[in-house]
Amino acid sequence: MKHVVVIGGGAAGLMAAVIAAREGAQVTLLEKMNMVGKKMGITGKGRCNITNNADMSEFIKNTPGNGKFLYGAYERFTNVDLLDLLHEWGLPTKVERGGRVFPESDSALDVRNTFMKVLKKYGATVHLNEPVERILVHDGAVKAVETDKHTYECDAIIIATGGKSYPLTGSTGDGYKFAKQIGHSVTEIRPSLVPIVTEEAWVKEIMGLSLRNVEVSVVSKNKVHAKQFGEMMFTHFGVTGPIILSLSHTVGKLLKKAKAPVQIEINLKPALTAEVLDKRLQIDFELYSKKQLANGMKDLLPQNLIPMVICLAELDPAKPINQITKEERLQLLYVLQHMTLNVKGLRPVEEAIVTSGGLSLKEFNPKTMESKLVSGLYGAGEVLDFDAFTGGYNLQAAFSTGYVAAMHITHPDMFE
Ligand SMILES: Cc1cc2nc3c(=O)[nH]c(=O)nc-3n(C[C@H](O)[C@H](O)[C@H](O)COP(=O)(O)OP(=O)(O)OC[C@H]3O[C@@H](n4cnc5c(N)ncnc54)[C@H](O)[C@@H]3O)c2cc1C
The missing domain is CATH 1.10.8 (Helicase, Ruva Protein; domain 3)
Structure with missing residues (x-):
């Protein structure tokens, strides 16, 4: 029986642990917080937008950060596969506007509880309050995982420690550190899906004002680089809300690349010529x-x-x-x-919904999620260098990559 250690009990780690255990591996899930799925519990404003009912090709389009890497994972584990599993595990779901899928109960905690239930059912062992400190490698293959309490010898390790956003949920970028220690590279860590800071101080006077049905464009050097229709809100530092978060990816890229001023242009009446x-x-x-x-x-x-x-x-x-x-x-x-609002910058990665950047994808096999540098080492979820828009795309990416890693560990023959 293979011993698999999963580091991190977020969406990716929970899926990986459940599937590896279901497929007969001995699984130890190490979680540094006092509960698993802390971030999952706050997703979708507490309702958890689990996935989207769009075609899988739309998932790639909605993943501006290295979406193509996910083709392999999405071929093996689609949104339909995810929902079939959740339904089998007793979690009914519903579809809302924009194809967004939520638990029928509107409770993210029910999603987390479902995973806790199946972890138990398939016999995975969970250790809470046990942050992993390092990964031990011998002769190019994984050997063990070390925490301050114990050394876990194992045949495979899945790093599913998430990104660097919302650190109070446990995602503090630890995975980047262990992976670097064993030769992996980490691309630049930047915020994605993050509020935008503007030069205009007057926004503070209307903080809290939410605008629906507006169209916001990102403009630089008189060219429109991206456009979104929907809802936004003014804050004490600038703007936020669903369409602003989605546009922040383009803003971030422009600020980094163009070094030219970037503006946000709001069409307050887009339905009218x-x-x-x-x-x-x-x-x-x-x-x-x-x-x-x-x-x-x-x-x-x-x-x-x-x-x-x-x-x-x-x-x-x-x-x-x-x-x-x-x-x-x-x-x-x-x-x-x-x-028009002039962009001063983005809020920090800690305030972002997702982290852009992470473990370099060049060093992972997109079909299996296994490291090309260390045999038996896998990456899954946000710790890897991909990031998607809102709409359930980030959680599906975490679930699919976690699933594939677990299946490759337990059934390598299926991938030949
Ligand atoms: C406010 C908010 C709302 C969101 N809403 C949605 C949504 O509705 N739909 C959607 O698709 N996406 C949403 N996202 C994004 C989504 O939550 C993430 O992309 C997803 O949770 C990533 O899953 P993950 O398993 O890779 O990482 P995480 O969920 O971040 O889990 C990583 C886990 O690893 C643990 N860990 C870290 N370091 C260690 C260590 N050293 N040892 C042991 N354990 C460790 C952490 O404690 C954590 O439990 C939202 C994000 C935020 C912040």
Whole structure:
């Protein structure tokens, strides 16, 4: 019987441990926190967006950080395979807008409890509060895993320690350290799916304001590099929310590469063409012709956004609407469709939903997740250098890579 040590009890490690145990291996799961799946418990705002019901090719498209590496894992373990397993294990699921799949109970804790139940059922041993300190290698193959309590001799090791985001959940980048010690390289660690910091200090005045159905573009050197439609929010330092998090990947790349200024451009009324929006402004201006400008836009914008829009259009909020010239109205129109914020940077990796960068994929076999440098060593989940958008794509990547690693350890013949 093979002895497999899984380091880290997040999505990837839990799947790997359950599958390896189900397939007959003796499994020891070492977790440094006082519980497994701490991060899983806060995913999807506590509801856990487990996966997406899109075609697997969409998963690759939604993984801007090295998505192609995942082809092999997705061929073996798809979203349908994942849901079949979860249903078999007694966790019903449902599909929501955008194909996002959640547990029917809306509780991320139910996903974690399901894994705890099957870990027990298949006889995997779990050690909590036991951070791994190093991996021992002999003659190019794994030999053991060391913690401050014990040395675990083993035939295979799966590093599933996650990235460096949300360190309070246990993901503090330890896996990078062990892997480096045994010859692996780690690519640059950067935040992905992270709020954006803006130069404009006025955002603080409208912090908490959430905008729905807006379109946000990332612009640099007058070129639009990415665009998203949906929901965003102002914060004390800049902007956040689903579409901002998704766009942060492009912003991060531009900041690093272009060294040219980057802007976020918000179209507050993307459903309307400039002509239609201008007509709409004219109708409102007629209706409120005797009011001051600041009091004549309440049908069009949230109250606290109005002063910002007027200021960006360089107009006087106290000016009576019946004195607004056509040129001034067009200035307003422009701002409504191109509200521009200058990007100062991204929030740190610790605040990111996922970590971009990690164990270099050149050193792992994409079909098996085994290291090309150390026999019997595997990587799974966010510790590897890939990162996806929101929508359930990151958890599926963690589950699929964990699954494949466990299957390769227990059934290498199936991969020949
Ligand atoms: C707030 C938030 C919400 C998210 N929501 C979603 C979502 O709804 N859908 C989605 O697809 N993705 C979501 N993600 C991303 C997703 O949670 C991660 O990509 C995924 O959890 C990665 O799984 P993992 O197993 O690779 O790593 P992790 O879940 O980070 O697990 C790593 C585990 O390793 C343990 N560990 C670390 N070092 C050691 C050590 N030295 N010894 C032993 N154990 C160690 C950690 O304690 C941890 O338990 C979200 C992320 C965040 C932060």
